[in-house]
Amino acid sequence: MKKMEFAKEPKGFFLRVKCSGCGSEQNIFSSASRTVKCLSCNQVLAESGASKIKLKAKVLKSF
Ligand SMILES: [Zn+2]
Incomplete structure (x- = not known):
């Protein structure tokens, strides 16, 4: 049986940040190419960097 392959992103993973x-929680992608802001209060949670994002929020877990 052939396995389904959706997102082939070897360097990408999701982060759960607070x-x-x-205090609201949000999922962001580790290789997001632009600034990620909080959906509730518009605070910057992560900024895009050269190769990966710079986190500004507390990471709860990655998956
Ligand atoms: Zn917020």
Whole structure:
């Protein structure tokens, strides 16, 4: 049986972060190419960097 392959992203993974401003949790992609802001309070959670994002929020877990 052939295995389904969706996202072939060897360097990508998701991060569960907690906003330090309002405390809401959000999933962000580790190789996001642009700034990620909190959906609730608009605080910057991560900024895009050269090869990977720079996190500004607390990481709860990665998956
Ligand atoms: Zn927030």
